[in-house]
Amino acid sequence: MKKLNVLSQLWRYMKKARFSLAGAVIFALLSGGLSLLGPYYIGQAVDIIGQASWSKIAYYLIFLGIIYLLSAFFMYLMNICTNALAYKTTALMRKDCFFQLTRLPISYIDSHSRGDIYSRLTNDADTACEGMLQSISQLFSGIIVILGSFGFMLALSPVITFVVLLITPISFLIAYFITKHSRRRFREQAARTGELSGFAEEMLAGMPVVTAFGYNNEAIARFEKTNQELYECGQKAQFYSSLTNPTTRLVNNAAYVLVGVLGVFMALDGRMSVGLILSFLTYATQFAKPINEITGVISQLQSALAALERIFGLLGLEPEPDEAEKITVEPESIRGDIQFIHASFSYIPEKPLITDFSFHAKPGSMNAIVGPTGAGKTTLVNLLMRFYELNGGQILLDGTDIKDIKRESLRSCFAMVLQETWLFNGTIRENIAYGMPQASDEEIVQAAKAAYAHDFISRMPDGYNSIITEDGENLSQGEKQLLTIARAMLLKPPMLILDEATSSVDTRTEQKIQMAFKAAMKGRTSFVIAHRLSTIQDADVIIVMNKGDIVEYGSHDQLIKKKGFYYELYNSQFAPAENS
Secondary structure (H helix, E strand, O other), X not given: OOHHHHHHHHHHHHHHHHHHHHHHHHHHHHHHHHHHHXXXXXXXXXXHOXXXXXXXHHHHHHHHHHHHHHXXXXXXXXXXXXXXXXXXXXXXXXXXXXXXXXXXXXXXXXHOOHHHHHHHHOHHHHHHHHHHHHHHHHHHHHHHHHHHHHHHHHHHOHHHHHHHHXXXXXXXXXXXXXXXXXXXXXXXXXXXXXXXXXXXXXXHHOHHHHHHOOOHHHHHHHHHHHHHHHHHHHHHHHHHHOOHHHHHHHHHHHHHHHHHHHHHHHHHOOOOOHHHHHHHHHHHHHHHHHHHHHHXXXXXXXXXXXXXXXXXXXXXXXXXXXXXXXXXOOHHHOOOOEEEEEEEEOOEOOEOOEEEEEEEEOOOOEEEEEOOOOOOHHHHHHHHOOOOOOOEEEEEEOOEEHHHEOHHHHHOOEEEEOOOOOOOOEEHHHHHOOOOOOOOHHHHHHHHHHOOOHHHHHHOOOHHHOEEOHHHOOOOHHHHHHHHHHHHHHHOOOEEEEEOOOOOOOHHHHHHHHHHHHHHOOOOEEEEEOOOHHHOOOOOEEEEEEOOEEEEEEOHHHHHHHOOHHHHHHHHHHHHHHHO
């Protein structure tokens, strides 16, 4: 992304904090303007020493004191405004990033590490905010002081001012050279930070597995490798950016010495007084100081620009298409008649996963989908929910192509129990009512009882008000599974999707859940995906998939009699147990 494009997008956000922006500019003008008056009156005071009374000198001192006091006060107000501007801008970007994530296709979430996405919302946003805090205040006050100092120097001595102007571009050339090289390094650093965050998040989430399989040393080695790459990127970026301040200071100090020498010669010729020379030297210092400060924050600015590139890169992604013209369906009116008609799909164009898939799920039927890993079972659910779109064919809901139904409306017709038991940090009540926040206590308790979760909830110290820690770490896997089932039951939708719904609970709990599901699925079209064939023997239809195709389908008894692929799957699970 080009720098101008990044800055133009940043300006769009800064304009939304217009009052803070206006305040920063106004107070920068006042602070800088007052500070520029000081050197002139100091020079005047020096020239009258020995000629004026002490009262006159005292007048100058009091006047200068008031000027610098007001300048400091307005500088303080400017800093408050720039802080508000930076934090407001960052908050707006974070808000838009999170909103953007809710609109992006699921394919983006599936194809990017969570750590990298987290890094854009947190690390990159913080880096951008810190960079803006540094650069905005320096920019506002610096430009005013540079222009004002130049005006005063020009009025005092055009000749010496011309000499200063000849030397100044060297500082900008140095800054440009360093900026060009450091920005690429900071971009790499931001990317490596995202990679490291993703790896750390992945390892923390799976730490029990890492430890159980003795993968600690390998995990440490991978972390050290990524961390070393981040260190090297950071070192290279700082190497270039650290050159900025000392080199520009060297150039500006050379200019300062040259101004002093020329001033002495002009004083000896009588063309400038000592007071004017002092004023000019002070203005020359003020002229050079903002340049030093601005170049000094270039490293921070380059880091901020690299972070902003990643943020705006996320914001610039194409969201799911607008569906304003598509129809809305009411869950109460849905019968649950679903047809896959010659459906085809692939995640990667050259690797087809589902080809010419046709199936009819009748209203109120329980439809089980079984098959080995990679057979396309979960993909069917993704297509049914429009997390992904078909490459060919149709999926009909009550005779309507689901492409013609708004995604949000379509998804409201389903309740899901996923393989990953996602719970958030909050009360049990809030987690069960996640899809229906307005649910009454009675409805929540009924759903929990139906899912056989009420007993263990009642045994907890605060019952339904008990706090669940992050990812439900204070619950067993079975308890977490029961809560997600209760959440689905509370919605009472016309259709259910159960993805590996009971694969992580004990046999007794599984039996209870099956009884609850049998009642919950009555009159509702249900899709059950499970590797444990014991959970789906009562299904109306069992769809057996392999490599994206339907191998066979029918009831459990019918498929056993066929002695086909399902028969082999069944025997692979139950024959060893029966023979033991």
